[in-house]
Amino acid sequence: MKPFTTRLLAGVLLSSSFLVTGFAATAQDVTMVLPSRQVGAPSYDPIRGTKLNMATTLIYDRMVLQDADQSYHGQLATSWEVTEDGMEWVFNLRPGVTFHDGEPFNADTIAWWIPQFSDTENAFMTDAIESVTVVDDLTVKFTMKNPDPNLLSNMAGFFMGVPSPAAYEAMGDDYGVTGAVGTGPFKLESFTVGQDTVLVRNEDYTSGSDLSVNQGPAHIARLTFREIADDSTAFLEMKTGGVDMLLSVPQDFRATMEGETDITIVTIPGRELFYMPINTIVAPFDDIRVREAAAFAVNQPEILENLFGGIGAVADTFLTDALLEGNVKDELRISYDPDRSRALLDEAGWIAAADGTRSKDGTALTVKLWTQNGTEFRRITEVIQAQLAEVGFTAEITVLDPSSINAEYRKETEHQLAVRSYSYENADILDWFFSAERLGYPNVSMWTDATAEELRIKAMTESRTWDERVANFTDYHEYVLTQFVFAPIYQPVQSYAYRSDALMVPDVIRSTQLQSQTILDIEVK
């Protein structure tokens, strides 16, 4: 063979092998689609960020992780102790942990990290901590302003990923946007807001918690999280094998996916709740009887069956079923009772006409019902409009984008009813939405009540143990229910779908939502 021909052939072979190895995805590459709720998260800065996506839990380790049964398991903290009065916590830290940039993780890291939260949106997570003392290289002590049995719950949250102090200081305002450095099982390779995040395996990882069978480097070598806002596109990507896993199954495509042989759906209890806040300071809802009438007009079973095919659960309190504080007295649960609604409206002087509409002193019972754009919200709102009409309310729907809704709430007078949802798994959501210190938003109900404030403050700051906190929040929750400041609607479940020909996903999800501890155990076929 002539030298030129030999070189040409070698070149072609080399190019071909590059094309194969350089561009083709390897067997250990996995692509997942983030839930639409997490699309558009602008950064991976757990301290200052207000919206984070699930990939955050893979870049950063946390002090503790929470299991699906709400128990806590050490990750960066191997063990902890709390004094009887709840005023001091001592955490023993895992030895030999290093950040992706090679910096060591130790007690000094924690002493630097906690104060960073002050004056940020996430300050409430660490508000109860007065100071952090370095006891030795691997031991820290938290001295509390007040007992906070919720500390472990806060420590297990997405926002409690521990960043590298050196990287955080060096990047300044760019931190989380142009780079993010943690101790987690994956390193951030690239991040384009609204498009995708590419993570590569941290080969030196040894900090897996006992919630994972695999406590070393992940089985997945390269993990891409795509942000696909359109449910149809996400479903079709899954169907054609373009992606391996959907971290949220679109309701409209659930039945179709269940019929696909290569797709497996995993369902775990939900952490989201749809509800209808009622503005308590605007007529006619300044009359508690009218609020109660509106709340009992919502037919939750009908919404569950007709809109969601029976998947999920009705909501009859303000908390999801998984929370102990949701175990309130049965008579306080708000369950559909149209006769009670009609009787209350009659009692309040709203007289029904022959066509079913009501009026009082010449004023029609017409109310504003706001909702935000999005198919799910619009559907629920339209059904509720019809249900309210059955007892005599004429509800006029206005659809707003989320930013406009918040701007209108801050005016504090315009709104009356709205359909909203929250996604959270702690009873202190009651404090978030009903604290008199947060009128307008998030206290959309504009509710100020001396008894409620007493109960709230007691639950938030005077509970010394977890059991005491549960009891205090249950009391607060029960009082909130008696005042009809909202109507509960629906609790969706969480569903994930994966291609069973590509992945092996553990049967049990060891967390209240899919995150790092389960991803570590996912194997690639």
Add this chain to the structure above:
Amino acid sequence: MLLFTIKRLLLLIPVFLAISVVIFMLVHLVPGDPIDNIVRVGATPAEKAALVARYGLDQPLWAQYANWFGKMLQGDLGDAIILRRPVAELIALNLPHSLALGSLALLFSTIVGIATGTLAAIFRDTWFDRGVMTLILLGSTVPSFWLALLMIMLFAVTLGWFPVSGARTASALVLPVLTIGLGGVALVARVTRVAMMDIARRDFVMMLHAKGVSRWRIELGSVLRHALMPVVTILSLRIGWILGGAVAVEFVFARPGLGSLLITSLNQRDYPVVQGCLLMLAIAVMLGTLLGDIVQAAMDPRIREGMK
């Protein structure tokens, strides 16, 4: 021709000034506030006021405008409030995707649109013409997001020729280009057909027929050349539309682009990004119109004379 171009460029200056004022005012008059999206819940009024001052939102609107416009002339579009990056950088990241999608879609609709419009005009009132007109009617009425899903179902799911979504490979560009391009084909073909039928009735065309010049030579050499004037106008107007009007297509195909960036930022009331995106789209429309004018002037000396 040079004088014509300079005059048209000078005319763009007041237009640009007016557009910049409109963009700035529109963005600031929409309800909602970017500070509401970043301020800590429970923050004191003083903390919120400090954030408002940090982003210069405490100044009178005219002062904010002057500040923004002055920096813009120096190439500084400011920093995104929510996305925390320079606006110019965000635009630079997204613009190439929009340009690739827009220019290929424009090229596709130009070539296919002129070809089908010409053939429909030549074979007017035949089955071919009626078929093309029916397709044109469908093309102009089917919403782009629906067409996008049909494209995905056929070419990605059933045939497996192209990826469903994304922007990681060149092949991922094919379906979005076809989706946007087909809408343009309908428009260009309709305008070409009507213009050709109009030109075909002119005296000089009759004279060419009388002289015995071949039909194809008349249609393609004379009628089409004259009929291209309104087509150029339509195409120049579509340049700006394609850059910003591909939002639905970018959404369905999960692609980056100026349209997606604009919608995301609008939802978060990220004023500097919204202003930057709208400005880019306005510049695209102005340059498209200018390009159309120049091409028309090059094709028709009467237009050049009219500017003198």
